[in-house]
Amino acid sequence: MGVLTNKIKRENLKTGDHIYSYRLAYTYSHHGIYVDAGNVIHFTREEGQETGTGTVLDRFIDFSLLPRQRPLDNPCPICSDQSNSDQSKRDGVISSCLDCFLSGGGLYLYEYGVTRTFFLAKARGGTCTLASSESPEQVIHRAFYFLRKGFGDYDVIKNNCEDFALCCKTGLKVIPTVSMGQSGQAASFQAAAGIVISSSLLFLARSSPLGFLATNVTGLAGGYGTYCVNRLANDIGVRRDVMKVVLEEET
Template identity: 35%
Template sequence: MGLEDYVKPGNHIFAERGVYDHHSIYVGKAKVTDPSSGKTRKLKYPVIHFGGNNSNIKGKASDAPCRKCFNKHGDPGVTLTCFHCFQKGNMFSTYRYDVSFITFNTTKNGTCTTASCDEPDVVIKRAYAFLHNQNFGDYSFFFNNCEHFATACKTGKARCNQAAMGFGVAGAIVCKTARRLRW
Protein backbone atom coordinates (compact mmCIF):
# COMPACT_ATOMS: atom_id res chain seq x y z
CA MET A 1 0.00 0.00 0.00
CA GLY A 2 1.19 3.48 -0.86
CA LEU A 3 0.44 6.86 0.62
CA GLU A 4 -2.23 7.39 -2.06
CA ASP A 5 -4.26 4.66 -0.30
CA TYR A 6 -4.51 6.90 2.78
CA VAL A 7 -4.64 10.48 1.51
CA LYS A 8 -5.97 12.22 -1.57
CA PRO A 9 -4.74 15.41 -3.26
CA GLY A 10 -6.14 18.42 -1.43
CA ASN A 11 -6.23 16.67 1.97
CA HIS A 12 -5.15 18.62 5.03
CA ILE A 13 -2.82 16.31 6.94
CA PHE A 14 -0.84 16.69 10.15
CA ALA A 15 2.10 14.85 11.70
CA GLU A 16 2.68 14.50 15.42
CA ARG A 17 5.62 16.44 16.86
CA GLY A 18 5.20 15.73 20.58
CA VAL A 19 3.32 18.64 22.18
CA TYR A 20 2.12 20.02 18.86
CA ASP A 21 1.28 18.79 15.35
CA HIS A 22 2.66 20.05 12.05
CA HIS A 23 0.03 20.69 9.32
CA SER A 24 0.23 20.65 5.52
CA ILE A 25 -1.70 20.18 2.31
CA TYR A 26 -1.02 17.04 0.28
CA VAL A 27 -0.92 18.17 -3.36
CA GLY A 28 -0.52 14.84 -5.20
CA LYS A 29 1.72 16.04 -8.05
CA ALA A 30 4.70 18.37 -8.22
CA LYS A 31 7.97 19.04 -9.95
CA VAL A 32 11.08 20.20 -8.16
CA THR A 33 14.28 21.72 -9.52
CA ASP A 34 17.72 20.63 -8.37
CA PRO A 35 19.41 23.92 -7.40
CA SER A 36 22.86 22.60 -8.32
CA SER A 37 22.03 21.25 -11.79
CA GLY A 38 18.83 23.10 -12.74
CA LYS A 39 17.21 19.81 -13.77
CA THR A 40 13.58 19.19 -12.84
CA ARG A 41 11.99 15.95 -11.78
CA LYS A 42 8.62 14.70 -10.58
CA LEU A 43 8.22 14.52 -6.83
CA LYS A 44 6.35 11.57 -5.39
CA TYR A 45 3.97 12.46 -2.52
CA PRO A 46 4.52 16.25 -2.34
CA VAL A 47 3.12 18.45 0.41
CA ILE A 48 3.01 22.22 0.84
CA HIS A 49 3.42 23.54 4.37
CA PHE A 50 4.33 26.67 6.31
CA GLY A 51 6.94 27.44 8.94
CA GLY A 52 9.41 30.01 10.15
CA ASN A 53 13.06 30.17 11.14
CA ASN A 54 12.39 28.42 14.45
CA SER A 55 9.47 26.38 13.24
CA ASN A 56 8.64 22.73 13.18
CA ILE A 57 10.00 22.24 9.65
CA LYS A 58 13.53 23.25 10.58
CA GLY A 59 16.12 20.52 10.75
CA LYS A 60 19.61 20.59 12.16
CA ALA A 61 22.01 23.12 10.63
CA SER A 62 24.21 20.19 9.62
CA ASP A 63 21.42 18.45 7.67
CA ALA A 64 22.17 18.11 3.98
CA PRO A 65 19.37 19.05 1.57
CA CYS A 66 16.92 16.22 0.91
CA ARG A 67 17.89 14.13 -2.10
CA LYS A 68 14.23 13.82 -3.16
CA CYS A 69 12.87 17.36 -2.81
CA PHE A 70 16.02 19.46 -2.16
CA ASN A 71 14.46 20.82 1.05
CA LYS A 72 17.13 22.60 3.09
CA HIS A 73 15.35 21.88 6.42
CA GLY A 74 15.27 25.49 7.53
CA ASP A 75 13.83 27.58 4.76
CA PRO A 76 11.16 29.85 6.28
CA GLY A 77 7.81 30.52 4.68
CA VAL A 78 5.65 28.28 2.53
CA THR A 79 7.61 25.31 1.17
CA LEU A 80 7.00 22.33 -1.08
CA THR A 81 8.64 19.16 0.19
CA CYS A 82 8.40 15.41 -0.09
CA PHE A 83 6.18 13.61 2.38
CA HIS A 84 9.23 12.19 4.17
CA CYS A 85 10.58 15.68 5.01
CA PHE A 86 7.14 16.72 6.25
CA GLN A 87 6.44 13.58 8.29
CA LYS A 88 9.94 13.14 9.80
CA GLY A 89 9.03 9.54 10.66
CA ASN A 90 6.14 10.54 12.94
CA MET A 91 2.54 9.35 12.85
CA PHE A 92 0.27 11.37 10.58
CA SER A 93 -3.49 11.80 10.27
CA THR A 94 -6.02 13.55 8.06
CA TYR A 95 -7.63 16.69 9.50
CA ARG A 96 -11.42 16.45 9.50
CA TYR A 97 -13.88 19.11 8.33
CA ASP A 98 -17.63 19.46 8.88
CA VAL A 99 -17.53 17.69 12.25
CA SER A 100 -20.32 18.18 14.78
CA PHE A 101 -19.96 20.71 17.60
CA ILE A 102 -19.83 17.80 20.08
CA THR A 103 -17.04 16.07 18.15
CA PHE A 104 -15.13 19.33 17.86
CA ASN A 105 -15.29 19.90 21.63
CA THR A 106 -14.38 16.33 22.58
CA THR A 107 -11.50 15.81 20.14
CA LYS A 108 -7.86 16.86 20.51
CA ASN A 109 -7.41 20.50 19.44
CA GLY A 110 -5.89 20.89 15.99
CA THR A 111 -7.36 17.73 14.48
CA CYS A 112 -10.76 18.86 13.19
CA THR A 113 -13.15 21.79 12.68
CA THR A 114 -16.85 22.42 12.27
CA ALA A 115 -16.06 24.48 9.16
CA SER A 116 -16.80 23.22 5.65
CA CYS A 117 -14.01 22.96 3.13
CA ASP A 118 -13.67 23.63 -0.57
CA GLU A 119 -13.13 21.20 -3.43
CA PRO A 120 -9.62 19.67 -3.74
CA ASP A 121 -8.70 21.60 -6.90
CA VAL A 122 -9.48 24.93 -5.15
CA VAL A 123 -7.45 23.85 -2.09
CA ILE A 124 -4.43 22.88 -4.19
CA LYS A 125 -4.65 26.10 -6.20
CA ARG A 126 -4.61 28.16 -2.96
CA ALA A 127 -1.64 26.19 -1.59
CA TYR A 128 0.35 26.76 -4.79
CA ALA A 129 -0.59 30.46 -4.80
CA PHE A 130 0.78 30.85 -1.25
CA LEU A 131 3.90 28.93 -2.30
CA HIS A 132 4.59 30.96 -5.44
CA ASN A 133 3.71 34.35 -3.95
CA GLN A 134 5.20 33.73 -0.47
CA ASN A 135 2.41 35.90 0.89
CA PHE A 136 1.26 34.02 3.98
CA GLY A 137 3.13 36.40 6.32
CA ASP A 138 5.57 35.83 9.15
CA TYR A 139 5.33 32.69 11.24
CA SER A 140 3.86 32.99 14.72
CA PHE A 141 2.89 29.98 16.84
CA PHE A 142 -0.26 31.66 18.14
CA PHE A 143 -1.30 33.93 15.29
CA ASN A 144 0.01 32.58 11.98
CA ASN A 145 1.18 28.98 11.99
CA CYS A 146 1.02 25.83 9.88
CA GLU A 147 -2.56 25.03 10.94
CA HIS A 148 -3.63 28.57 9.98
CA PHE A 149 -2.00 27.95 6.59
CA ALA A 150 -3.65 24.57 5.96
CA THR A 151 -7.12 25.75 7.01
CA ALA A 152 -6.71 28.88 4.84
CA CYS A 153 -5.99 26.58 1.89
CA LYS A 154 -9.00 24.38 2.71
CA THR A 155 -11.59 27.05 3.58
CA GLY A 156 -10.27 30.43 2.50
CA LYS A 157 -10.05 31.50 6.18
CA ALA A 158 -7.06 30.94 8.46
CA ARG A 159 -8.05 29.15 11.67
CA CYS A 160 -6.10 27.37 14.37
CA ASN A 161 -7.60 25.21 17.07
CA GLN A 162 -4.23 23.81 18.16
CA ALA A 163 -2.91 27.17 19.43
CA ALA A 164 -5.78 27.31 21.92
CA MET A 165 -3.63 24.70 23.73
CA GLY A 166 -6.37 22.43 24.92
CA PHE A 167 -8.65 25.10 26.34
CA GLY A 168 -11.58 24.14 24.11
CA VAL A 169 -14.02 26.75 22.85
CA ALA A 170 -12.97 29.33 25.48
CA GLY A 171 -9.32 29.03 24.43
CA ALA A 172 -10.24 29.32 20.76
CA ILE A 173 -12.23 32.50 21.48
CA VAL A 174 -9.34 34.02 23.47
CA CYS A 175 -6.85 33.20 20.67
CA LYS A 176 -9.16 34.60 18.00
CA THR A 177 -9.73 37.82 20.00
CA ALA A 178 -5.99 38.20 20.68
CA ARG A 179 -5.24 37.73 16.99
CA ARG A 180 -7.60 40.58 16.08
CA LEU A 181 -6.17 42.88 18.77
CA ARG A 182 -2.47 42.44 17.98
CA TRP A 183 -0.72 45.17 16.03
Protein backbone atom coordinates in the same frame (compact mmCIF):
# COMPACT_ATOMS: atom_id res chain seq x y z
CA MET B 1 -11.16 8.57 11.37
CA GLY B 2 -12.75 8.83 14.79
CA VAL B 3 -12.75 10.42 18.20
CA LEU B 4 -9.71 8.47 19.40
CA THR B 5 -7.37 8.95 16.46
CA ASN B 6 -7.08 10.70 13.10
CA LYS B 7 -4.30 8.45 11.87
CA ILE B 8 -4.38 7.63 8.16
CA LYS B 9 -2.38 5.38 5.83
CA ARG B 10 -0.36 6.92 3.03
CA GLU B 11 -2.24 4.99 0.37
CA ASN B 12 -5.51 6.56 1.53
CA LEU B 13 -4.36 10.16 1.09
CA LYS B 14 -6.18 12.32 -1.45
CA THR B 15 -5.13 15.47 -3.27
CA GLY B 16 -5.96 18.53 -1.15
CA ASP B 17 -6.01 16.69 2.18
CA HIS B 18 -4.97 18.69 5.25
CA ILE B 19 -2.50 16.46 7.07
CA TYR B 20 -0.39 16.83 10.19
CA SER B 21 2.27 15.06 12.21
CA TYR B 22 3.21 15.34 15.87
CA ARG B 23 6.61 16.60 16.99
CA LEU B 24 8.56 16.48 20.23
CA ALA B 25 6.76 13.56 21.92
CA TYR B 26 3.29 14.78 20.85
CA THR B 27 3.87 18.24 22.35
CA TYR B 28 2.69 19.99 19.19
CA SER B 29 1.89 19.19 15.56
CA HIS B 30 2.99 20.43 12.15
CA HIS B 31 0.39 20.88 9.38
CA GLY B 32 0.41 20.95 5.60
CA ILE B 33 -1.55 20.32 2.40
CA TYR B 34 -1.00 17.04 0.56
CA VAL B 35 -0.57 17.70 -3.15
CA ASP B 36 0.02 14.39 -4.93
CA ALA B 37 2.72 11.80 -5.57
CA GLY B 38 4.00 12.19 -2.02
CA ASN B 39 4.44 15.98 -2.09
CA VAL B 40 3.32 18.36 0.68
CA ILE B 41 3.09 22.17 0.77
CA HIS B 42 3.51 23.58 4.27
CA PHE B 43 4.39 26.75 6.18
CA THR B 44 7.54 26.77 8.31
CA ARG B 45 10.03 29.07 9.98
CA GLU B 46 13.81 28.76 9.83
CA GLU B 47 14.81 25.38 8.46
CA GLY B 48 11.45 23.75 9.10
CA GLN B 49 11.18 24.77 12.76
CA GLU B 50 7.47 25.27 13.49
CA THR B 51 7.83 28.00 16.10
CA GLY B 52 7.18 31.68 16.58
CA THR B 53 9.55 34.26 17.99
CA GLY B 54 10.71 35.15 21.44
CA THR B 55 8.94 32.71 23.76
CA VAL B 56 10.36 30.06 26.08
CA LEU B 57 8.39 27.41 24.17
CA ASP B 58 10.00 28.59 20.92
CA ARG B 59 13.52 28.25 22.29
CA PHE B 60 12.76 24.83 23.77
CA ILE B 61 11.34 23.53 20.49
CA ASP B 62 14.13 25.12 18.46
CA PHE B 63 16.76 23.37 20.58
CA SER B 64 14.93 20.04 20.37
CA LEU B 65 14.58 20.18 16.60
CA LEU B 66 18.06 21.30 15.66
CA PRO B 67 19.61 17.80 15.46
CA ARG B 68 16.78 16.62 13.22
CA GLN B 69 17.20 19.21 10.48
CA ARG B 70 18.74 18.09 7.22
CA PRO B 71 21.81 20.27 6.50
CA LEU B 72 21.68 22.37 3.36
CA ASP B 73 24.84 20.69 1.98
CA ASN B 74 23.10 17.30 2.26
CA PRO B 75 19.65 17.91 0.73
CA CYS B 76 16.92 15.31 0.45
CA PRO B 77 17.32 13.54 -2.93
CA ILE B 78 13.58 13.91 -3.53
CA CYS B 79 12.92 17.45 -2.30
CA SER B 80 16.01 18.91 -3.95
CA ASP B 81 14.54 18.17 -7.38
CA GLN B 82 11.32 20.06 -6.77
CA SER B 83 10.63 23.25 -8.67
CA ASN B 84 11.06 25.92 -6.01
CA SER B 85 12.55 29.17 -7.26
CA ASP B 86 15.22 28.81 -4.55
CA GLN B 87 16.26 25.23 -3.88
CA SER B 88 17.91 26.23 -0.59
CA LYS B 89 14.64 27.68 0.71
CA ARG B 90 13.96 26.25 4.16
CA ASP B 91 11.39 28.65 5.62
CA GLY B 92 8.11 30.30 4.68
CA VAL B 93 5.79 28.25 2.45
CA ILE B 94 7.76 25.34 1.05
CA SER B 95 7.19 22.13 -0.89
CA SER B 96 8.75 18.93 0.36
CA CYS B 97 8.32 15.19 0.14
CA LEU B 98 6.05 13.43 2.60
CA ASP B 99 8.96 11.84 4.51
CA CYS B 100 10.63 15.20 5.14
CA PHE B 101 7.30 16.70 6.19
CA LEU B 102 6.66 13.88 8.68
CA SER B 103 10.23 14.05 10.03
CA GLY B 104 9.84 10.58 11.52
CA GLY B 105 6.38 11.20 12.99
CA GLY B 106 3.03 9.58 12.27
CA LEU B 107 0.59 10.69 9.58
CA TYR B 108 -2.80 12.17 10.58
CA LEU B 109 -5.74 13.63 8.65
CA TYR B 110 -7.39 16.89 9.78
CA GLU B 111 -11.19 16.57 9.62
CA TYR B 112 -13.61 19.18 8.25
CA GLY B 113 -17.35 19.70 8.70
CA VAL B 114 -17.55 17.85 12.02
CA THR B 115 -20.44 18.33 14.46
CA ARG B 116 -20.11 20.32 17.70
CA THR B 117 -20.50 17.13 19.70
CA PHE B 118 -17.66 15.46 17.82
CA PHE B 119 -15.51 18.59 18.07
CA LEU B 120 -15.89 18.78 21.86
CA ALA B 121 -15.26 15.04 22.20
CA LYS B 122 -11.81 15.59 20.69
CA ALA B 123 -10.06 16.81 23.82
CA ARG B 124 -7.05 17.99 21.85
CA GLY B 125 -7.22 20.95 19.51
CA GLY B 126 -5.68 21.11 16.06
CA THR B 127 -7.35 17.93 14.77
CA CYS B 128 -10.70 18.99 13.30
CA THR B 129 -13.02 21.93 12.60
CA LEU B 130 -16.69 22.70 12.12
CA ALA B 131 -15.81 24.58 8.93
CA SER B 132 -16.35 22.95 5.56
CA SER B 133 -13.57 22.37 3.07
CA GLU B 134 -13.78 23.73 -0.44
CA SER B 135 -13.02 21.60 -3.49
CA PRO B 136 -9.61 19.91 -3.85
CA GLU B 137 -8.95 22.06 -6.92
CA GLN B 138 -9.47 25.27 -4.95
CA VAL B 139 -7.36 23.98 -2.06
CA ILE B 140 -4.43 23.09 -4.32
CA HIS B 141 -4.73 26.38 -6.20
CA ARG B 142 -4.38 28.35 -2.94
CA ALA B 143 -1.52 26.17 -1.72
CA PHE B 144 0.52 26.77 -4.89
CA TYR B 145 -0.38 30.46 -4.86
CA PHE B 146 1.01 30.81 -1.31
CA LEU B 147 4.05 28.76 -2.34
CA ARG B 148 4.81 31.48 -4.90
CA LYS B 149 3.65 34.55 -3.00
CA GLY B 150 4.18 33.59 0.64
CA PHE B 151 1.85 33.58 3.64
CA GLY B 152 3.29 36.43 5.69
CA ASP B 153 5.59 36.18 8.70
CA TYR B 154 5.39 33.04 10.81
CA ASP B 155 3.93 33.54 14.30
CA VAL B 156 3.25 30.61 16.60
CA ILE B 157 0.00 32.19 17.88
CA LYS B 158 -1.29 34.42 15.07
CA ASN B 159 -0.03 32.88 11.82
CA ASN B 160 1.25 29.31 11.96
CA CYS B 161 1.24 26.14 9.88
CA GLU B 162 -2.30 25.18 10.93
CA ASP B 163 -3.56 28.67 10.03
CA PHE B 164 -1.98 28.19 6.60
CA ALA B 165 -3.62 24.81 6.01
CA LEU B 166 -7.00 26.05 7.25
CA CYS B 167 -6.81 29.01 4.87
CA CYS B 168 -5.97 26.73 1.94
CA LYS B 169 -8.92 24.49 2.77
CA THR B 170 -11.57 27.13 3.55
CA GLY B 171 -10.33 30.36 1.98
CA LEU B 172 -10.78 32.05 5.36
CA LYS B 173 -8.24 33.96 7.41
CA VAL B 174 -8.56 35.72 10.76
CA ILE B 175 -8.67 39.53 10.49
CA PRO B 176 -5.10 40.78 11.17
CA THR B 177 -6.17 43.12 14.01
CA VAL B 178 -7.15 40.29 16.38
CA SER B 179 -4.71 38.93 18.95
CA MET B 180 -4.92 35.28 17.92
CA GLY B 181 -5.07 33.27 14.71
CA GLN B 182 -7.51 30.53 13.82
CA SER B 183 -5.28 27.65 14.88
CA GLY B 184 -7.08 25.11 17.07
CA GLN B 185 -3.74 24.01 18.45
CA ALA B 186 -2.88 27.54 19.64
CA ALA B 187 -6.34 27.92 21.18
CA SER B 188 -5.84 24.69 23.10
CA PHE B 189 -2.44 25.79 24.42
CA GLN B 190 -3.84 29.11 25.62
CA ALA B 191 -6.91 27.54 27.22
CA ALA B 192 -4.81 24.89 28.96
CA ALA B 193 -2.42 27.56 30.25
CA GLY B 194 -5.38 29.32 31.81
CA ILE B 195 -6.36 26.15 33.69
CA VAL B 196 -2.81 25.70 35.03
CA ILE B 197 -2.68 29.30 36.25
CA SER B 198 -6.09 29.02 37.92
CA SER B 199 -5.07 25.81 39.68
CA SER B 200 -1.84 27.40 40.91
CA LEU B 201 -3.75 30.34 42.36
CA LEU B 202 -6.12 27.98 44.14
CA PHE B 203 -3.16 26.17 45.67
CA LEU B 204 -1.71 29.42 46.99
CA ALA B 205 -5.08 30.53 48.34
CA ARG B 206 -5.79 27.38 50.40
CA SER B 207 -3.88 26.71 53.62
CA SER B 208 -5.72 23.43 54.36
CA PRO B 209 -4.68 20.46 52.18
CA LEU B 210 -8.22 18.98 52.34
CA GLY B 211 -9.78 22.32 51.51
CA PHE B 212 -7.41 22.73 48.61
CA LEU B 213 -8.19 19.25 47.29
CA ALA B 214 -11.95 19.79 47.33
CA THR B 215 -11.69 23.23 45.77
CA ASN B 216 -9.10 22.17 43.21
CA VAL B 217 -11.15 19.20 41.94
CA THR B 218 -14.13 21.50 41.46
CA GLY B 219 -11.91 24.11 39.85
CA LEU B 220 -10.40 21.63 37.42
CA ALA B 221 -13.84 20.37 36.40
CA GLY B 222 -14.95 23.91 35.71
CA GLY B 223 -11.63 24.66 34.06
CA TYR B 224 -12.03 21.79 31.61
CA GLY B 225 -15.48 23.09 30.70
CA THR B 226 -13.97 26.52 30.07
CA TYR B 227 -11.21 24.88 28.04
CA CYS B 228 -13.78 23.20 25.78
CA VAL B 229 -15.82 26.39 25.37
CA ASN B 230 -12.71 28.40 24.48
CA ARG B 231 -11.66 25.82 21.91
CA LEU B 232 -15.10 25.92 20.28
CA ALA B 233 -15.31 29.72 20.35
CA ASN B 234 -11.98 29.98 18.51
CA ASP B 235 -12.82 27.43 15.82
CA ILE B 236 -12.76 28.85 12.31
CA GLY B 237 -16.20 27.34 11.67
CA VAL B 238 -17.76 29.38 14.51
CA ARG B 239 -15.94 32.69 14.88
CA ARG B 240 -16.93 35.74 12.88
CA ASP B 241 -13.68 37.73 12.95
CA VAL B 242 -12.56 36.17 9.68
CA MET B 243 -12.37 37.37 6.12
CA LYS B 244 -12.43 35.62 2.76
CA VAL B 245 -9.01 35.62 1.13
CA VAL B 246 -9.12 36.85 -2.46
CA LEU B 247 -6.04 35.91 -4.44
CA GLU B 248 -4.62 38.45 -6.87
CA GLU B 249 -5.14 36.06 -9.76
CA GLU B 250 -8.87 35.85 -8.99
CA THR B 251 -9.56 39.60 -9.23
